[in-house]
Amino acid sequence: MAKMIINVEVNGERQELLTEPHRTLLDLLRDNLSLTGTKEGCGTGDCGACTVLIDGRPVNSCLVLAPEAEGRRVTTVEGLAEDNKLHPVQTAFIEEGGLQCGICTPGMLISAVALLRSNTEPSEQSIRYAISGNLCRCTGYDKIVRAIEVASKRMKANAAIASH
Amino acid sequence: MTRVVGRPTPHESARLHVTGQARYTDDLPLPPGALHGWPVTSPHAHARVVAIAVSEATTIPGVVTILTREDVPGENNSGPLRHDEPLFLGAGDVATYHGQAIAWVLGTSVEAARQGAGRVVVTYEKLDAILDPADAIRLGSVHTDPQWIRRGDVDVELVGAGEAGHAIVSGEFRMGAQDHFPLETHVSVALADEDGRMMVHSSTQHPSETQAIVAHALGLSLNDVVVQCVRMGGGFGGKETQANAWAAVAAIGAWKTGRAVKVRLDRDRHMILTGKRHPFLARYRVVVSRSGDLCGLDLELYADGGWSLDLSDAVLGRAMFHADNGYFFPVMRVRGQVLKTHKTSQTAFRGFGGPQGVAVAEEIIDCAARAIGMDPHDVRTRNLYRGSGETNTTHYGQEIGDNRLAIIWEGVQDSGEFVSRREAIRAANDLGGGMRRGIAVTPVKFGISFTTTFLNQAGALVLIYSDGSVQVNHGGTEMGQGLQVKMAQVAAEVLGVPLASIRMMPTRTDKVPNTSATAASSGSDLNGGAVRDACLTLRGRLAPVAAQLLTAHGAPAVHADDVDFGDGQVSVRSRPDQRVAFASVVRAAYLARVGLSSTGYYRTPGIWFDKASGRGKPFHYYACGAAIAEVEVDGFTGQMRVLRVDILHDVGSSLNPLVDTGQVEGGFIQGMGWVTMEEVVWGIDGRLLTHAPSTYKIPASTDVPGDWRVTLLPRAAQPGVIYGSKAVGEPPLMLGLCVREAIRDAVASFAPRGSHPERVGLALPATGEAILDAIDAVRG
Ligand code: FES
Ligand code: FES
Numbered sequence: 001m002a003k004m005i006i007n008v009e010v011n012g013e014r015q016e017l018l019t020e021p022h023r024t025l026l027d028l029l030r031d032n033l034s035l036t037g038t039k040e041g042c043g044t045g046d047c048g049a050c051t052v053l054i055d056g057r058p059v060n061s062c063l064v065l066a067p068e069a070e071g072r073r074v075t076t077v078e079g080l081a082e083d084n085k086l087h088p089v090q091t092a093f094i095e096e097g098g099l100q101c102g103i104c105t106p107g108m109l110i111s112a113v114a115l116l117r118s119n120t121e122p123s124e125q126s127i128r129y130a131i132s133g134n135l136c137r138c139t140g141y142d143k144i145v146r147a148i149e150v151a152s153k154r155m156k157a158n159a160a161i162a163s164h
Numbered sequence: 165m166t167r168v169v170g171r172p173t174p175h176e177s178a179r180l181h182v183t184g185q186a187r188y189t190d191d192l193p194l195p196p197g198a199l200h201g202w203p204v205t206s207p208h209a210h211a212r213v214v215a216i217a218v219s220e221a222t223t224i225p226g227v228v229t230i231l232t233r234e235d236v237p238g239e240n241n242s243g244p245l246r247h248d249e250p251l252f253l254g255a256g257d258v259a260t261y262h263g264q265a266i267a268w269v270l271g272t273s274v275e276a277a278r279q280g281a282g283r284v285v286v287t288y289e290k291l292d293a294i295l296d297p298a299d300a301i302r303l304g305s306v307h308t309d310p311q312w313i314r315r316g317d318v319d320v321e322l323v324g325a326g327e328a329g330h331a332i333v334s335g336e337f338r339m340g341a342q343d344h345f346p347l348e349t350h351v352s353v354a355l356a357d358e359d360g361r362m363m364v365h366s367s368t369q370h371p372s373e374t375q376a377i378v379a380h381a382l383g384l385s386l387n388d389v390v391v392q393c394v395r396m397g398g399g400f401g402g403k404e405t406q407a408n409a410w411a412a413v414a415a416i417g418a419w420k421t422g423r424a425v426k427v428r429l430d431r432d433r434h435m436i437l438t439g440k441r442h443p444f445l446a447r448y449r450v451v452v453s454r455s456g457d458l459c460g461l462d463l464e465l466y467a468d469g470g471w472s473l474d475l476s477d478a479v480l481g482r483a484m485f486h487a488d489n490g491y492f493f494p495v496m497r498v499r500g501q502v503l504k505t506h507k508t509s510q511t512a513f514r515g516f517g518g519p520q521g522v523a524v525a526e527e528i529i530d531c532a533a534r535a536i537g538m539d540p541h542d543v544r545t546r547n548l549y550r551g552s553g554e555t556n557t558t559h560y561g562q563e564i565g566d567n568r569l570a571i572i573w574e575g576v577q578d579s580g581e582f583v584s585r586r587e588a589i590r591a592a593n594d595l596g597g598g599m600r601r602g603i604a605v606t607p608v609k610f611g612i613s614f615t616t617t618f619l620n621q622a623g624a625l626v627l628i629y630s631d632g633s634v635q636v637n638h639g640g641t642e643m644g645q646g647l648q649v650k651m652a653q654v655a656a657e658v659l660g661v662p663l664a665s666i667r668m669m670p671t672r673t674d675k676v677p678n679t680s681a682t683a684a685s686s687g688s689d690l691n692g693g694a695v696r697d698a699c700l701t702l703r704g705r706l707a708p709v710a711a712q713l714l715t716a717h718g719a720p721a722v723h724a725d726d727v728d729f730g731d732g733q734v735s736v737r738s739r740p741d742q743r744v745a746f747a748s749v750v751r752a753a754y755l756a757r758v759g760l761s762s763t764g765y766y767r768t769p770g771i772w773f774d775k776a777s778g779r780g781k782p783f784h785y786y787a788c789g790a791a792i793a794e795v796e797v798d799g800f801t802g803q804m805r806v807l808r809v810d811i812l813h814d815v816g817s818s819l820n821p822l823v824d825t826g827q828v829e830g831g832f833i834q835g836m837g838w839v840t841m842e843e844v845v846w847g848i849d850g851r852l853l854t855h856a857p858s859t860y861k862i863p864a865s866t867d868v869p870g871d872w873r874v875t876l877l878p879r880a881a882q883p884g885v886i887y888g889s890k891a892v893g894e895p896p897l898m899l900g901l902c903v904r905e906a907i908r909d910a911v912a913s914f915a916p917r918g919s920h921p922e923r924v925g926l927a928l929p930a931t932g933e934a935i936l937d938a939i940d941a942v943r944g
Contacts, residue, residue, distance in 0.1 A: 036191035037184020039397070041347040042431040046857035049347055077184035090182035094174045097822040100830060101644025102181030103347045103397030109182060128865045135857065137345050137398050138644045140829035141865040142872055 008069045010035070011079030017066075025064040026050045029076060037077040037106045041135065048134030051107035052076050058114040060133075077106035080113060088158070089113055089151040098147035100138035108134045112148045120156060124149065165730030168656040168663055169887045172822035176648040176668055177395065188397050189351045189367045190428055198353075198424040199228055199270040201417055202277035203433065204284040206259035206266055209293035209506040209850025213253050213266060213286060221269055221283040226276025228421065230284060231268040231413065233257070235420050238383030242409040244373060246307075246473040249509070251381065251412055258291070260471040261506050262850040263436035265409075270417050270425060293506040293850050297338075297445040297468045300503035307473045307502040313484050313778035315559040316495035318451075321460030325451045330459055333535040334449040337527045339520050339928045341468075341844035342441035342837070343854070344513055345862050346643075348397025349434040350407055353426045354378075354414035361388040362415050367396045368407035369641050370681035375673045377408040378415045386677075389415075394670040399643035400834070401512030404681045405474055406438045435855040439511035440844055442479055443468040444520040451495075452532040456543045460495035461528065463487055467517070469502040472509040476502040479510075479517035481615055485782065486521030488559055489898075490569050490607035491529065491547040496559040506850050512683060514834060515894045518610055522898045523839070523928060526606055526905060534912075535922055540905070541586075541604065548573060548607065561779040562611075564786055569607055572790045572812050572877060577605060579875065580792045580810030589794070593913040598799040601807070602910025605792040606902040610895035611783030613771050614684045620768035620784075622690035623676040626655065626698040628760040632732075632747030634659065637669045639679025640691040645893055646823035647687045653819060654692050654886065658699035660729025661746050676763075685787070685891035688819065690766055692886035698764025703729055705760075709753040710734035713744045769884075785882055787890050789813030791832065791899035793869075793906040799914055799939055802932035804840065804907055808871040811899055816882035816890030825874055828896040835900020837863045840907070843929050904930050911935065915942045 006017045010033060017032045026043075029035040029052070038061060041049030045063040052061045053075035061074075080087040089112045092098065099105045108131060115122055115130035122130065127148045128141075136144065180186035204216075218230040233240055233254035243249040253259055253266045266286055271277035294305050325332050352366040352374075362382060368374045371391040379389045391411070396403060410427040417425035429437060444467055451460040465483055469476035480500045487498055529547070533540040549556050549564055557563045577583065582605060589601045614620050624638040636655045642648045648668040656663045669675065680690070707724040714722045714736055726737050735743035754760060773780030792810040797803070811828060818824045841861050845853040854860040881888030908924050915921045921942040927934035 030191075034193070035184070036187065039188075039347070040190075040430075041349075042857050044431070044856055044858060047347065047431075077182075081183055086179075086182065093182050094178040097172075097174065097826045099175060099178060099181050099644075100646065100826055101346070101348070101396060101398045102175070102177060102186050103188065103644075105181045106184045124870075132864050132866045135345075135347065135862060135864060137347055137400070137834070137862060138830045139826060140831075140833035140863075141868050142829050142874075143826060145865065 004067065006066050006070050009073045011075060019066045021065065021067050023066045024062055025066060025069045026061040028066050028069065029061065035076050035078050039103055039106060048107045048111065049104055051110045051134060053110055053114060056117065058111050077109055080109060087113065088154045089116065089148065092147040092151040096143050096147035096150055098139065098144040104134060104136040108136065108144060116152055116155060120152060122152060165728065169653045169819050170817065171820065173649055173653060173663065173820050174822065175646055176652055187394060188348055189353060189365050190348065192353055192365055194353065194426060195424050198426060199272060199417060199421060200274045200277050201268045201270050201413060201425060201427040202274065202281045203265040204267045204269065204281045204286060206262060206264045208259060208288055208290055209262040209295065210291040211259050211288035212291060213255055213257050213259060214289055215255050215287050216267060217285040220285065221280040224276060224280045224283060226272040227280035228270050228272060231270060231417055231420065236381060236416055237419060239380045242377050242412050243472060244405040244408065244474065248472045249409065251409055261508055263852065265437065268413050268417065270421065295505055295507060295846060295850050297443065297466055297503050297505065300505050301466060305504045307469050307504045308477050310499050310501045311481060311484060313498045313560050318460045318462045318495050318497040321451050321495045322449060322462065330451050330453050331536050332449055332451055333532045335531055337446045337524060339444045339523055341443045341510065342513060342842050343435055343844055343860055344400040344402030344440070346396065346398025346400060346402060349429045349431055350410050350438065351428040352407065352411040352414045353424060354411065354418040355424045356418045356422055362418065364389065364391045364411050364415055366391055366393055366407055366411045367403055368393050368411065369399045369403045369643060369683060370405065371641065371671055371673050372679045373405065373681065374408050374411045377412050381412040381416055382419055390672060390674045392670050392672045393641050396641065396643040400514045401516065401683060402438065404512040404683050406511050432855045436852050439470060439474060439509040441513035441838065442476065442510040442517065442520065444483065446524045448528055450528050450532050452536055454536055456533065456536065456538045456546050458491060458493050458547045461493045463498045463524065465498060465500040465524065467502045468505055468510060470505055470507040470509040473502065474509045474511045476510060478615060479512065481517065483517035483521040485560060485611055485615065486518040487524050489522045489525035490549055490609040491525060492549050492555050493559060507846055514831065515897045516684065518894065519835065519838065519898050522608065523901055526901055530905065530908060531923055534920065534924060537920060562781045562783060568814050568877065569609055569788050572788055572814060573607055576790045576792060576810055576812035579812065582792055585794065599796055600799060600910045600913045601794060601796050602906040602908065603792065603794045604902050604905035604909050605790055606905055607790045608788060608895055608898040610787050610898065612685055612689065612787055612891045613768055613782060613784045614680065614686060615773060615782045617771055617773065619680040620686065620690065620771060621680065622694040622766050623679065624691065624694035624698045624764040625675050626695065626702060626762055626764065628702060628750055630751055630754045632665060632750045634661065634666050635669050636666055636695060637675040638691040638695050639671065639676045640687040641671045641682040643682070645687065645827060646820060647682065647691065649823060650688045650819045651691060651695050654695050655699050658696055659703060660734065661732050665732065685893035685895065687893065688889065689885055689891055693766025694764040696764065696886060697766055698762045701762040701764065702760065705758050706749050706753055709756060709758060710744060710749045713749060713752055714742060785885065787814055787895040789895060789899055791902045793902040795903060795906040795910055797907060797910040797935060802936035804932065804935060806869040806903055809869040811874045812877060813896055813899065814877040814880050814890060815892045816880050816885060817888035818876055819887060819889045821876060824876060824892050827892045828874055831894065831896030832900045833863050833868055835897040836903045839901055839904040839928050840930050843931055904928060907935060911938045911942060914939045916944060
């Protein structure tokens, strides 16, 4: 099949990628860019393991065809930490035990970050809704919900300090 | 000195997980020229293969070769115990389930292999399939001879029941299958080494068995094959035996082509090709006194094993051991048998038959109680194991010992305000209306040890480097359960070094040989014992060196027995401020030519079981717990919500409370999923209809209880286990069964006012549809 070139910004870096048009954004990330943090749990949009941000919105990358990513800004789990400093959600997942086997974690973190960008003080209910498309077979979700709560509180406290 | 064990310590790879750096088998970079496999599968549940034509497939661009039966250099089989699982089928062979792999296409990409597989033409002669367990019983389609456990003579009890004024309650009860649904599907990568030897990376809970199956398939010795498992993205028992076949196919492909071969099942193939939790069929007659004492139980348990034996006989055995759950049946007879049907080969799944045994016990209690007009809760309380001697001894003759069940039973009801909540719920339900609540508490008593005694052994290999840093190897695998962090804690504790000095190595068969599967909740008990043993050996070698160093520092002569290891230092016990760095001791030991590596070994003491007589002490100890669920049921839609859950669970003296509470919570939800929403459906032609998350629903974040209180039993150190801890992987799964009993409590309230239904039949899983059926039945 004829290949095509896709221009896309991934974790702040511009990329020019050669691919076949039927491949997915998930394939681009994993195969072309070796960004294997984004996982395939189902390939059909039902598990959330492949969640990434496209222009700031959480999307199942297994459902995005490569050409649809043209000109977009994509953030994956590898792009959450800045200068080796973990995002507060990442720290909270570690400390609160929000992961076990860890394979749902990248998608879970992306959904959490997307939520906290749009809602700095989410209720427990809105956290549960925000991650309801991300399946986790290990944790029973409670520690994940706690971790997101803890992160939102810390981010708020940090913001308060910063604004003083 | 700071203790390392017992502290809530994050998962060993947590930082790698949150940054996306943690590599799973699917993430390993492949060497150039690597090939991908895709199976050609049977479209029939039972059919004879007449012919296979591959020529058309080879015309697909990217298809490199097609692996068939003739390509297997060794044994064409992956059966772990009985050799009844052919890897490939050829003309004349019989396919025995829908989706069984016949041949594998290797291509330069997954798409090429998949397209190629679509062009392999297989012709079949269709045969009759047996799908329903009741048909299998009727037709005598079985994998094994029956197993028995007997206490007393139940026939005498049944005959005398009438005269004694007791009731006999009988019934048939079916339990559905459950898919493991690890988010990481099965995957293996095989690389041919020099000399035709094989390196296999596999997501497997049992690297030693994967090694053996690969070796047999290739006709090699075990030492020719190395299997490595860095970590799994969930296992739950599904990768205990059923990772082996894909590793063997990859290895056969690598053997044939000389190229690296990756076999990764996509989600649908994973669900269609691999086994699940066993569906069970139970038939029972229980004798119960009018005051609610259980007098005798006659139970037949049938495990629907699917097409091959796999571990089914042991799964059935564990179900039989747990058919008492936490209750004393003075007279009991359990007959069990594994049925053969044309479905996936059902396999280990967290609890390993235990959940089915426990579910049967709870079903029997509920039906017996309602039949005599008692509250099932009172019958539970009345018949819990208690005291000592006979009333605290299981039907297979093992005394429960320090029975913590009673303490837990009372404890969870006190802290969970069970009595007052139940009253409030009754009062609210009495007002009628479409929404009803229900509440129930159920216990769990789970035996810890492999019931096959010889499996209860483990090895470790600990290496100390000259700068004081440490590598730890052991036979256990990491699937998210936190085994690696616990083992690091054990090593750090024994050697008295900070956790940061310990590096946990990937599980490899060339480090520790002949390991048992990481299963039966025994990972940290067994491997912890082995790691501790190795570290104690090393500490024993370092102590005299340290004593000498401490003496040389100008103090009176220090004896090797008088030094303590802790906080990265070695100190004189009576004078703790007189100390030397662990790294300096190591350095001095190296210079003094003291060996700095050691193996370690552990076997569980005192366990045995005689299968012929059905008696013994198969378990090292029991892990107990109890949980209360409060649910709300919508009488018009059958929809159910879990409102509150209280759990009190015994993990002994926890090695790591963060990990252990995580295990309790995750296990509970998985058990709740099995009994409420996870419905595996096979069509009448044997096709699996629920083979993706679109049709098979596991609990999501919005399904878990809004109010959830998890407590670990305090002051619970378990003698004779590593640092007083207890196994935690499987037992909490069965706590989830209280949700089904709570639903049943709610359903019963729909009976006509003032009446008590004599039976509340509720399917397992209790889906919305099943709940509606149950409500219809009690409404009359
Ligand atoms: S892999 Fe994309 S949603 Fe499951
Ligand atoms: S931590 Fe294993 S799936 Fe979520």
